[in-house]
Amino acid sequence: MTARVEVLAPGPYATVQDLGRPGYAHLGVPRSGAADPPSLRLANRLVANAETAAGIELTLGGAALRFTAGAWVAVTGAPCPVEAAGRAAGTDAPLWVPPGGVLRVGVPRRGLRTYVAVRDGIGVERVLGSRSTDSLSGIGPPPLRAGTTLPVGAGAVAAAILADFAAPPPLPRRPVVRVLPGPRDDWFVPEALTALCAAAYEVTADSNRVGARLRGAPLERARAGELASEGMPLGAVQVPPGGQPIVFLADHPPTGGYPVVCVVAAADLPMVAQARPGDLLRFRLVRRASHDRASHDRASHDRATARHREAVDRPGGACQEA
Amino acid sequence: MTVRAAGEHALLVETGSLEAAHRLDALLRADLPPGVEDVVPGSRTVLVVAPAADRPRLETLLASLLRTALAPAGADGPGRLVEIPVVYDGEDLAEVAELSGLSAEEVAARHAASEFTVGWLGFAPGFAYLIGLDPALHVPRLAVPRTSVPPGSVAVAGSYSAVYPSASPGGWRLLGRTDVRVWDAAAEPPAMLPPGTRVRFRPGTAR
Numbered sequence: 364m365t366a367r368v369e370v371l372a373p374g375p376y377a378t379v380q381d382l383g384r385p386g387y388a389h390l391g392v393p394r395s396g397a398a399d400p401p402s403l404r405l406a407n408r409l410v411a412n413a414e415t416a417a418g419i420e421l422t423l424g425g426a427a428l429r430f431t432a433g434a435w436v437a438v439t440g441a442p443c444p445v446e447a448a449g450r451a452a453g454t455d456a457p458l459w460v461p462p463g464g465v466l467r468v469g470v471p472r473r474g475l476r477t478y479v480a481v482r483d484g485i486g487v488e489r490v491l492g493s494r495s496t497d498s499l500s501g502i503g504p505p506p507l508r509a510g511t512t513l514p515v516g517a518g519a520v521a522a523a524i525l526a527d528f529a530a531p532p533p534l535p536r537r538p539v540v541r542v543l544p545g546p547r548d549d550w551f552v553p554e555a556l557t558a559l560c561a562a563a564y565e566v567t568a569d570s571n572r573v574g575a576r577l578r579g580a581p582l583e584r585a586r587a588g589e590l591a592s593e594g595m596p597l598g599a600v601q602v603p604p605g606g607q608p609i610v611f612l613a614d615h616p617p618t619g620g621y622p623v624v625c626v627v628a629a630a631d632l633p634m635v636a637q638a639r640p641g642d643l644l645r646f647r648l649v650r651r652a653s654h655d656r657a658s659h660d661r662a663s664h665d666r667a668t669a670r671h672r673e674a675v676d677r678p679g680g681a682c683q684e685a
Numbered sequence: 686m687t688v689r690a691a692g693e694h695a696l697l698v699e700t701g702s703l704e705a706a707h708r709l710d711a712l713l714r715a716d717l718p719p720g721v722e723d724v725v726p727g728s729r730t731v732l733v734v735a736p737a738a739d740r741p742r743l744e745t746l747l748a749s750l751l752r753t754a755l756a757p758a759g760a761d762g763p764g765r766l767v768e769i770p771v772v773y774d775g776e777d778l779a780e781v782a783e784l785s786g787l788s789a790e791e792v793a794a795r796h797a798a799s800e801f802t803v804g805w806l807g808f809a810p811g812f813a814y815l816i817g818l819d820p821a822l823h824v825p826r827l828a829v830p831r832t833s834v835p836p837g838s839v840a841v842a843g844s845y846s847a848v849y850p851s852a853s854p855g856g857w858r859l860l861g862r863t864d865v866r867v868w869d870a871a872a873e874p875p876a877m878l879p880p881g882t883r884v885r886f887r888p889g890t891a892r
Contacts, residue, residue: 387810389723389726389880390876391811392810543692543693591728592727592805593728593732594726594727594731596694596695596732617723618806623691628693629692
């Protein structure tokens with residue numbers, strides 16, 4: 364009998380996510396995948412899965428999952444109280460849930476999205492190469508409900524679980540998000556990027572996997588008219604006519620007609636994905652975020668030092684370049 | 686015509702025209718450069734998403750391919766032609782007729798007489814923006830979008846026409862419907878109308 368995960372409670376919003384379905388944007392298909400990919404990758408590594416395995420992305424925690432055959436699992440991302448088969452357990456470590464045991468994930472103290480990986484991965488059917496739920500287009504498995512059962516993958520690779528704990532990427536209390544100008548910064552008044560970086564923006568309640576919608580100083584256009592529809596990159600800071608920016612996350616539309624004033628540095632996008640409604644984001648303009656491919660490895664270090672940077676970049680200060 | 690940075694992982698190539706965007710798209714797809722994950726043509730641009738690419742090398746390559754794409758056409762033949770049978774009995778046909786000052790029959794005839802080209806896709810998987818709508822049929826979107834438009838609805842809005850690929854909310858005006866499925870996630874390729882495809886609508890009768 365195949366091992367299954369029975370969803371007793373999904374929390375406010377939960378989906379199956381892997382690293383998404385790149386390669387179909389020209390056909391109108393969002394990339395999708397985990398909103399905070401480093402957290403899903405970490406959860407997979409902790410249970411000796413390939414990083415590409417599918418896990419469960421929770422939004423504000425609150426889930427209860429029963430593992431019919433027993434399973435090694437790991438919980439990462441927004442840190443939550445965790446209980447495995449009635450015993451308190453930790454995040455960012457492999458946990459054994461005995462057959463029929465329930466994993467309970469509470470509400471995160473900070474952050475928005477928590478990931479649950481199970482050894483051998485969630486084995487739902489792939490659609491266009493991915494098991495991810497795309498909330499924009501409805502491709503992939505439907506969001507989890509109480510009563511949903513998910514198959515656990517067949518487990519082609521039997522790598523040993525070696526880690527007993529991984530230091531999670533810290534979630535800064537007051538995140539500073541690096542942005543690179545363009546591609547359409549020339550559609551805005553020269554002061555627009557300065558304004559974006561001058562004061563904090565609040566993440567609003569209508570944010571979702573498509574984008575983090577922000578409220579703050581409006582970004583003023585230098586030219587009227589409509590931008591001809593063009594491709595939108597992940598992390599794009601798109602500015603609709605009202606001037607309030609939206610940061611595009613995993614399920615963003617692949618094309619759009621509002622200008623993109625800047626794009627979030629790849630290593631900093633998970634911080635945006637982890638910001639919950641009411642959280643404040645501050646932006647810092649850089650010309651380049653990384654000089655080499657090691658930037659991903661430095662992401663957690665960058666986040667750890669964000670608090671230090673915050674002490675340097677006082678609110679109201681001018682944008683800085685790095 | 687320039688290559689603009691769109692964050693660390695993407696470049697936005699300005700082609701100046703839809704035709705050049707389609708030529709650049711075709712050149713890139715014919716021999717996908719290392720590290721490129723997505724190539725997304727737009728109205729006058731091509732977005733190249735390449736997280737793992739050697740950025741300076743890719744920029745040089747794109748500048749070179751852009752020169753080829755901008756050279757006067759001639760070698761490249763017309764795109765693939767797809768014919769789509771339509772029953773012109775859409776809910777908004779009468780209103781489009783009124784807005785355009787034509788009869789319903791004339792609206793259908795003009796829509797079926799145009800040859801369209803797929804400009805780009807967006808809004809939903811498989812939703813192709815069809816360029817080439819008769820200017821007499823340029824009408825605004827509905828003031829209040831429908832909460833659900835059935836798949837196969839043939840619609841117009843602004844200077845575009847489209848076939849709704851799946852049930853979705855929508856504010857375009859419905860001229861008719863087709864049985865043709867322009868999107869099937871299980872098919873390869875999943876979209877019947879990729880960028881550059883030529884499209885003609887053929888008036889038909891309901892099954």
